[in-house]
Amino acid sequence: MDSIDSRLWTEVTDPAQLREIVGEVPAQAATKERSRLHEHDRAWLSASPYCIFATADAEGNCDASPKGDPAGQLIHVLDDATVAIPERRGNHRVDGYHNVLANPHVGILSLIPGRRETLRINGRARVVSDAPFFADMIVKGHKPILALVVEIDTIYFHCGKSAMRSGVWKPETWTPDALPSHAQMVKETQDIEQTLEQLVDKYGPKYEAGLY
Secondary structure (H helix, E strand, C coil): CCCCCHHHCCCCCCHHHHHHHHCCCCHHHHCCCECCCCHHHHHHHHHCCEEEEEEECCCCCEEEEEEECCCCCCCEEEECCEEEEEECCCCCCCHHHHHHHHCCEEEEEEECCCCCCEEEEEEEEEEECCCHHHHHHCECCECCCEEEEEEEEEEEEECCHHHHHHCCCCHHHCCHHHCCCHHHHHHHHCCCCCCHHHHHHHCCHHHHHCCC
């Protein structure tokens, strides 16, 4: 692969130059932020089974982590300005949780499969190990091991142009077999002892049995 020569780039470093390139913010986009949940926000969160949770540590090192549960069980509304996201069994890294302990500012991108728009939430999070509302987040008999409680600063719907450009929800554009299996990529990108056969078994049918 050829080396990158950044001297050939035209870098933008000035906010005024950035604004000149992208243009002024339309009135509708400039005024769409809310600080409290609308009934449509609540309905969206109830229908969403998947979101991306973005964090950064005290030095600005970023992390974006996917979260998923059945629709109606993922992002729980605690009041008009507070939501909670349950943490289930995973790889134990909890990078985002470490970030929240150092820097509470977070972002959430909530998705509904097939819907080109997204719901964006920016706020401040806390890591909670137990609370009465944990009983409302039980899935398949399992309470979450933690929850991220987010106090909303801004919430708004984001337009669907990126989904339209990508065709992300059009099955005819999907190419899941364009890459090797996950087991093979893990084997080839990590220094691990497991054989490929063991990894295929790990990520096979029994993988789903360990979700909760």
